[in-house]
Amino acid sequence: MKPAPFEYHRPDTVAEAVTVLAAHGDEAKPLAGGQSLVPMLALRLARFEHLVDVNFVDELVGIDRADGWLRIGAMTRQAAVERDAVVAADAPLLARATPLIGHFQIRNRGTIGGSLAHADPASEYPAVAVALGAEVEIAAAGGSRTVAAADFFLGTWTTALADGELLTAVRLPVWSGRCGFAIEEMARRLGDFALAGAAVAIRLNDADDGVAAAGIGLFGVGPTPVKARRAEAALVAGERHPAEIGRLAMADADPTDDVHATAGYRTRVGAHLVARAVERALAEARGGQR
Ligand SMILES: Cc1cc2nc3c(=O)[nH]c(=O)nc-3n(C[C@H](O)[C@H](O)[C@H](O)COP(=O)(O)OP(=O)(O)OC[C@H]3O[C@@H](n4cnc5c(N)ncnc54)[C@H](O)[C@@H]3O)c2cc1C
Secondary structure: OOOOOOEEEOOOOHHHHHHHHHHHHHHEEEEOOOOOHHHHHHOOOOOOOEEEEOOOOHHHOOEEEEOOEEEEEOOOEHHHHHHOHHHHHHOHHHHHHHHHOOOHHHHHHOEHHHHHHHOOOOOHHHHHHHHHOOEEEEEEOOEEEEEEHHHHEEEOOEEOOOOOOEEEEEEEEOOOOEEEEEEEEEOOOOOOOOOEEEEEEEEEOOOOOOEEEEEEEEEOOOOOOEEOHHHHHHHHHOOOOHHHHHHHHHHOOOOOOOOOOOHHHHHHHHHHHHHHHHHHHHHHHHHOOO
16 A cells, blocks of 8 residues: 655754644654654555655764763664664663664664654663663754653653654663663564563662662563563662562563463563563673773
8 A cells, every 4th residue: 555645844954843843733743764654654554644754854863972871863773873882882771772673674764763752662762761761852843841761651652742843862871880781572583573571771889789770671561661660679679589570570561462462471471581681781780890
């Protein structure tokens, strides 16, 4: 099938993009890498009168570190994130998550902002964002705002973005000190969306091996990425048994049955993936200073 007819807009700046978006309200959608939007349009699962192609807005591209944060422009391709030395050094969890997204052809076009705005609950980047405590920057004709990742994902394919708003960047806090990171997922085939997954960040105290901070983001186990707050708190409180951390993490999740897996399967596998990721992150953190 082909998409329904639409009017194509090609802004060169964020200001132009949000002006067009504001003019057309819920009839307009930004077009980023097109890896999710174009199939949805072609299958007629979605229809918009106006597509605002932000691929020529240079100010939306780039990776910068400042004041303990890594700022990544929304239109930065996933392939660029995958190859970037600053990301590898300052946000290893994001670097390790990226090769798990689809296939390299998809990552060559797909963008970090598109993945976050699309908000597929089985996506890796949203879970990494909630695990690390990221923030998203949003622009609109009336001004800009920042939203914590933990408040950004509202439901399947639903975010805090309102009509007329454009996601412009994601800001990731740089976890420094004795840190470890791990991401684990279960997918039927390489490149498929995950049936369940866990992204974990851990920072240890300098003085001993106590956990100073823990971030756990789950994916594929509910309508949104899940911040596993009970498991995070238990790690900081001294709980070390991986199976117990896995159980606590899944207590915050809300998996459902679908054609790919049952809720029970996702719960069991999710708990194991959390346990494995926590063990790996702890081992890396104990291994050295970052
Ligand atoms: C075969 C296949 C396998 C895949 N496997 C995975 C996988 O394993 N894991 C995974 O995470 N993803 C997977 N994807 C999805 C892929 O990562 C997409 O790149 C991503 O979901 C969307 O990014 P995009 O830049 O292509 O956005 P688009 O498809 O252009 O847009 C997606 C949605 O986000 C909105 N949007 C995009 N950018 C912005 C912005 N800056 N501000 C506001 N709204 C915006 C669009 O309007 C649209 O609603 C797969 C895709 C395919 C085709």
